[in-house]
Amino acid sequence: MSSTTLVSHTSGTPPDRDPAIDPPRHGSAVALAVALAGSTLLHGLCAAHIASVLPAIQAAFPGTQTTWVGAAFFLAAAVAAPLGGRIADLLGARRVAVGGLLLITVASVAAGLAPSLPALVAARCVLGIGCAVQFPAALAILRQARVLRAPMVLGAIALSNEISFTTAPSISSVLSQFGGWRTALAAPAVLAVLALAFLLWRVPAQAAPWPGARRLWTVLDLPGIAVSSTAMIVLLVWLISLPVTVRWSLLAVLPVLVGLAWVWERGFAPAPFLPVGLFAHPNLVLTVIRHGLYFTAFYVLFYALPSWLSGRGLSALQVALVLAALPLVAILTRVITPSVERIGARWALLVGGAGLAVAAGAAMLVGGDGPLVAAVVIVALLGVPTGLVNNANQFVLYTSAPAATTGTISGIYRSVQFLAGGLAAALTQIIGGPQGVQHLAIVAGIGALLLIAASTTGTGPARGPRVLTAVAEPGGRP
Numbered sequence: 001m002s003s004t005t006l007v008s009h010t011s012g013t014p015p016d017r018d019p020a021i022d023p024p025r026h027g028s029a030v031a032l033a034v035a036l037a038g039s040t041l042l043h044g045l046c047a048a049h050i051a052s053v054l055p056a057i058q059a060a061f062p063g064t065q066t067t068w069v070g071a072a073f074f075l076a077a078a079v080a081a082p083l084g085g086r087i088a089d090l091l092g093a094r095r096v097a098v099g100g101l102l103l104i105t106v107a108s109v110a111a112g113l114a115p116s117l118p119a120l121v122a123a124r125c126v127l128g129i130g131c132a133v134q135f136p137a138a139l140a141i142l143r144q145a146r147v148l149r150a151p152m153v154l155g156a157i158a159l160s161n162e163i164s165f166t167t168a169p170s171i172s173s174v175l176s177q178f179g180g181w182r183t184a185l186a187a188p189a190v191l192a193v194l195a196l197a198f199l200l201w202r203v204p205a206q207a208a209p210w211p212g213a214r215r216l217w218t219v220l221d222l223p224g225i226a227v228s229s230t231a232m233i234v235l236l237v238w239l240i241s242l243p244v245t246v247r248w249s250l251l252a253v254l255p256v257l258v259g260l261a262w263v264w265e266r267g268f269a270p271a272p273f274l275p276v277g278l279f280a281h282p283n284l285v286l287t288v289i290r291h292g293l294y295f296t297a298f299y300v301l302f303y304a305l306p307s308w309l310s311g312r313g314l315s316a317l318q319v320a321l322v323l324a325a326l327p328l329v330a331i332l333t334r335v336i337t338p339s340v341e342r343i344g345a346r347w348a349l350l351v352g353g354a355g356l357a358v359a360a361g362a363a364m365l366v367g368g369d370g371p372l373v374a375a376v377v378i379v380a381l382l383g384v385p386t387g388l389v390n391n392a393n394q395f396v397l398y399t400s401a402p403a404a405t406t407g408t409i410s411g412i413y414r415s416v417q418f419l420a421g422g423l424a425a426a427l428t429q430i431i432g433g434p435q436g437v438q439h440l441a442i443v444a445g446i447g448a449l450l451l452i453a454a455s456t457t458g459t460g461p462a463r464g465p466r467v468l469t470a471v472a473e474p475g476g477r478p
Helices: 029-048 051-060 067-091 092-113 117-132 133-142 148-179 181-186 186-200 213-220 222-241 248-269 281-310 316-323 324-336 345-366 372-400 403-431 434-454
Strands: 004-009 468-473
Touching: 029 067, 029 092, 029 133, 029 148, 029 186, 051 067, 051 148, 051 181, 067 092, 067 117, 067 133, 067 213, 067 222, 067 345, 067 403, 092 117, 092 133, 092 181, 092 186, 117 133, 133 148, 133 316, 133 372, 133 403, 148 181, 148 316, 148 372, 181 186, 213 222, 222 248, 222 403, 281 316, 281 345, 281 372, 281 403, 281 434, 316 324, 316 372, 324 372, 345 372, 345 434, 372 403, 403 434
Parallel strands: none
Antiparallel strands: 004 468
16 A cells, blocks of 8 residues: 655645646636636525425425425535545546536426426435535635635635525525516526536636546545445434434444444545545644534524514515625625635634624523514624634635545535534424524524634634645555
């Protein structure tokens, strides 16, 4: 077995790209930011826009269970994100991004035209795959690009994703009122076509060599993909079913699958799908942990807010107007705050975590019977972490992940967000409702405090985290 050399860097600028890949040689950072933000924001839009049209879908297909319309998207996305990142590392990130946008276009139209609920669920699965690969492909493209303002591009990706997620239910509600739920589900196809056209225009083709069919099967590590994907599906299905019943049999299978994946990847895989050795790097481990903590706490509060507001007698339009404070404050936070590269990821994480903790504390004190102005303040407070935390985590991820596995690690990072969303959704259904907001706020508060604790280290120097570049010997394990 060949050894792997780890070369250290202390600059905030990522190390050189894989020489086998021809990176983009023209185009400004602003154009690249528009191209990558435009492709990745589709995930937030497609993940959240389904919530406001589920009642209409239930009415269109009476006697059916619509739970899997939303769940199918997250199951497919959680499995596809690491796999899409792996393929981006091997065959070229631009190809993966283009393929994903084509899937989004076709799946969105298919969802809008679905004649039955199973057809709609199948379309949502394909949509989840297309959306999931955009983020790891975007970070791999950025890693290969010769732009000096990479932190600005990362900030655009982070902010556009979170704004699209928080505004998607309102946009979907408006579209469904004018054109029905089918129009709302098909609408992302228009944005996908625009994003595809801009991506093809601003991101040049990459000369990633074809490794040959036989070599490709080896480097893809199909056994590792199969075991890790099965473990991810089992965990998500367990979380989805948690509000109805606790399936202990699924939970018992999970450690076995995780153990098999670990043993295979550490000892037998010729080209490991999961970069388990690289995750010994504390920056990467803590970044993934912070990512999971943040989104669990954020989603718990965000999912509880519509029920809380509607329980106070607000109409759907009024709820949308109150929630609009979140993206507005997030944008304002990003405008008035210096870049993460200047202030350091640690401070951005600490300030964002503090904002999340204050929002959770306010929700605990106010409870379900508090004044409406308190709800508006809590929504606004959530805009502070929205504008800071994800951007800071992505910066540490980008500057810490080895160039050769940026896509794979970014895909795993994204899958953790899906798991956090599944856990938050389960908690919201179990202890939610207008009167359960205080209990959910306690959960969010604990997550925020853990996020602050995890942000005190593992973020690197203030002006650029430590970077490790994996350099594998020819023919050896990457």
